[in-house]
Amino acid sequence: MTVLIPLILVPGWAALLAWGAWTEQLPLWLLGALLAINLLTFATYAADKRAAQRGGWRTREKNLHLLSLAGGWPAAWFAQQTLRHKSRKAAFRAVYWVMVTLHCCALAAWVLGRLG
Numbered sequence: 001m002t003v004l005i006p007l008i009l010v011p012g013w014a015a016l017l018a019w020g021a022w023t024e025q026l027p028l029w030l031l032g033a034l035l036a037i038n039l040l041t042f043a044t045y046a047a048d049k050r051a052a053q054r055g056g057w058r059t060r061e062k063n064l065h066l067l068s069l070a071g072g073w074p075a076a077w078f079a080q081q082t083l084r085h086k087s088r089k090a091a092f093r094a095v096y097w098v099m100v101t102l103h104c105c106a107l108a109a110w111v112l113g114r115l116g
Helices: 004-022 026-055 059-084 090-111
Strands: none
Touching: 004 026, 004 059, 004 090, 026 059, 059 090
């Protein structure tokens, strides 16, 4: 079930971003910033996974959640699936889904003109 949710949410999120750019509700630089946040999010998950395997310095879960909230949630989900990192920890996943919901609601409100 949780695999299907992102497969529906990611295209919806991308469509909302495209609509926001098309209607000029979202500045184009925001699309580039979201791409950068997603690349940073995946890299951060990968670094944290390596640190976990080697017993090194770890990324705080709070920081991983902030990256998701900022728009890196698609990359976070992809990293969780491909790297098998933070994919079994129920408490982490619950907060992750709250961050996804908050981000998507804020984006929808902005694009639909409620915040912008």
